[in-house]
Each structure stands twice: as C-alpha cells, then as structure tokens.
Amino acid sequence: MxxxxxxxNPEGIIAIxxxxxxxxxxxxxxxxxxxxxxxxxxxxxxxxxxxxxRRRQRETLAKTNAKKQLRSTxxxxxxxFLYKFNLERMAESEELRNxxxxxxxxxxxxxxxxxxxxxTLPIVFMGGAAFYLFFVNDVGQPPGVRSVVVLVxxxxxxxxxxxxxxxxIQKRRQSIMKAFPDALDLLLIxxxxxxxxxxxxxxxxxxxxxxxxxxxxxxxxxxxxxxxLQDRRTAYENLAMRTGHPGVKAVCTSLVQxxxxxxxxxxxxxxxSEENRQMRMNAAEKKAAALPAQLTVPMITFFxxxxxxxxxxxxxxxFIFK
Numbered sequence: 001m002x003x004x005x006x007x008x009n010p011e012g013i014i015a016i017x018x019x020x021x022x023x024x025x026x027x028x029x030x031x032x033x034x035x036x037x038x039x040x041x042x043x044x045x046x047x048x049x050x051x052x053x054r055r056r057q058r059e060t061l062a063k064t065n066a067k068k069q070l071r072s073t074x075x076x077x078x079x080x081f082l083y084k085f086n087l088e089r090m091a092e093s094e095e096l097r098n099x100x101x102x103x104x105x106x107x108x109x110x111x112x113x114x115x116x117x118x119x120t121l122p123i124v125f126m127g128g129a130a131f132y133l134f135f136v137n138d139v140g141q142p143p144g145v146r147s148v149v150v151l152v153x154x155x156x157x158x159x160x161x162x163x164x165x166x167x168x169i170q171k172r173r174q175s176i177m178k179a180f181p182d183a184l185d186l187l188l189i190x191x192x193x194x195x196x197x198x199x200x201x202x203x204x205x206x207x208x209x210x211x212x213x214x215x216x217x218x219x220x221x222x223x224x225x226x227x228x229l230q231d232r233r234t235a236y237e238n239l240a241m242r243t244g245h246p247g248v249k250a251v252c253t254s255l256v257q258x259x260x261x262x263x264x265x266x267x268x269x270x271x272x273s274e275e276n277r278q279m280r281m282n283a284a285e286k287k288a289a290a291l292p293a294q295l296t297v298p299m300i301t302f303f304x305x306x307x308x309x310x311x312x313x314x315x316x317x318x319f320i321f322k
Contacts, residue, residue: 049106049221078116101242103168104214118161125157126150169244172214176245177283179212181276183219184251188269197255197265198226218242232259247276 100110133139133146141149183204190200201223209216218239225235236252236259243249254268 045106045217049224078112082112082115098241099165099169102172102244103165104172104217105165105168114161114165118158121157121160122154123157126154129153173244175212175214176218176243176248177280179208179215180245180247181273181280182211183208183215184269184273184276188266188273191269192266198223201226215243247272247279250275 096114097111100106100114105111105114129150133141133149134143138146186204186207187200190203191197195203201219205216205219205223208219221242222235222239225238226232229235233256236255240249240252251269251272254272255265257263258265258268
C-alpha cells in the first residue's frame with residue numbers, strides 16, 4: 001500500500017516531476033560540454049592526407065624511386081609478426097585497402113592492425129575458451145561438445161574484426177546518405193555562382209561538417225586529390241570508392257563525363273541532386289512501409305501487458321484488499 005499511496009499522493013507526483021525536471025536540466029547543461037570536436041579531428045586527418053599527396057606529387061615530378069615513407073607507422077611488433085609468418089603480401093591487397101578506406105581507416109597502421117588482430121584473435125579466443133572449458137569449468141558437457149565450442153570461439157575471433165569494420169562502414173554510409181542531397185545542393189549553388197569545382201568542394205566540406213563529419217572529410221580529401229593528382233578522374237573515382245554510396249557514384253560518373261566531354265557541370269549536378277533527393281525519399285518511404293510489421297512483436301510483448309495492468313489493476317487491487 002505504501003507505493004500505491006505514494007503514487008496517488010499529489011506530493012509524491014510533484015516530487016517525481018521535480019526529479020525528472022532536475023535531471024533533464026542537468027543533462028541539457030552538461031551535454032554540450034561532453035561532446036567531442038569530431039569535425040576538427042577529421043579535418044586534421046584530411047590535412048595530413050593532403051600533405052601526403054603533396055609529397056607523393058613531388059616524388060613523381062622528381063622521378064625519384066625512394067621508398068615511400070608513411071606518416072603513421074604501425075607498432076613494430078605487429079609488423080614483425082606479419083613479416084615473420086609471411087603475411088606481408090596481404091597488406092598489399094587493394095580490396096582490403098578499399099574496404100578500410102570505406103570505414104575511414106586510411107594509411108598503413110590500420111591495415112597492419114587489422115591483419116594482426118584478424119590472425120591473433122582466433123588464437124586468443126580459442127585458447128581462452130579451451131582453458132576455461134577443459135581446466136576451469138566443463139559446464140557439464142562432454143569433451144566433444146566442448147571442442148565444438150572452442151572451434152566456434154576461434155571462428156568468432158577470426159570474423160570479429162571484419163564485422164567491426166563492416167559496422168563502421170554502415171554507420172559512415174548512413175551518415176553520408178543523410179547529408180549528401182543537401183551537400184549536392186550547396187555544391188550546385190557554388191558551381192553556378194562561378195566557383196571552380198575544387199573551391200566548391202572545399203566550401204561545401206566546411207559547410208556540411210555540422211551535419212555529417214564523414215561526408216565533410218571525404219569532400220575535403222577530394223579537394224586535396226583534385227589539387228595534386230594529375231588525373232581528375234582518379235579523384236572522383238576515389239570518392240565513389242571510399243563512400244560506397246550509389247548516389248555519390250552516380251554524381252562522380254556525371255562529373256567524369258562532364259570533364260571528358262566538356263558538358264556543363266551545373267546541369268549535371270542539378271539532375272543528380274533531384275535523383276538523390278528522390279532516392280532518399282524512396283528509402284524513407286520504404287522504412288515507413290515496413291514500420292507496422294516491425295512494431296507488431298514489440299506491441300504484443302510490451303504494450304498489451306501494460307494495457308491489461310492499467311485496465312485490470314485497480315479492480316484487482318480493490319478485490320485483494322476488500
């Protein structure tokens with residue numbers, strides 16, 4: 001009866017509301033101070049990438065054959081591990097580099113780290129599972145079942161780095177898809193106002209950073225590549241590869257064709273802007289159409305029991321304490 005009296009007591013309700021209001025006020029004031037400057041760190045990495053492209057261009061013009069020096073050197077023991085087991089060839093895989101680039105992980109250090117953890121985590125997981133199941137607690141299972149569990153742990157350790165990278169790629173792609181139509185409109189405005197494509201990309205990269213740090217990073221990197229790469233087509237193709245977004249790929253293809261045939265860039269951007277907005281609207285309509293089916297199980301699981309409690313609760317309380 002104490003809890004029921006407290007809930008139906010006006011003073012108790014006021015105390016709950018005051019507590020909720022106080023918590024909301026504290027979160028509103030403290031939350032801006034807890035947020036990190038993700039845009040600043042991303043643009044700093046883009047500046048490092050621009051310096052790397054500039055260095056490569058100087059090396060090409062000077063026709064030097066010096067070994068390429070990387071800004072981010074991986075841990076020595078990871079590199080030595082790969083060389084010891086003759087796994088350094090996998091570090092030269094273009095497909096793996098492109099996959100890590102889609103996750104925003106550029107350079108040699110993320111590549112070496114990914115390969116190191118991909119080949120060591122299965123051993124760690126398998127060893128940990130075997131030690132626990134065969135020496136600590138057999139959980140009442142025969143050796144055959146425990147051996148299968150150990151193998152499953154090894155498989156989990158092998159695929160875990162790939163799953164984490166794929167998750168990062170999906171989050172980046174969603175952020176880019178959300179902000180790209182607006183960025184494309186800004187790019188169209190800049191181009192039609194007389195800006196060059198490099199200046200337009202640079203301007204949009206700074207403006208769109210508040211909405212999508214990932215897209216701002218990719219556009220700033222494209223600006224650097226347009227400035228220092230000999231073939232502009234390569235810069236557009238790299239942007240399409242790093243994003244993996246169909247709308248971005250279509251825009252890059254249009255820009256390449258405009259560069260090749262001399263067609264107006266503004267007209268191509270206008271058509272692509274309308275297509276990307278329609279693509280985003282279609283994706284939103286698809287999610288909205290699937291929402292009723294997705295809400296069926298949560299409503300049955302959570303809403304119906306609460307509804308029965310609200311409807312039958314007072315009657316049950318009166319019947320019990322009558």
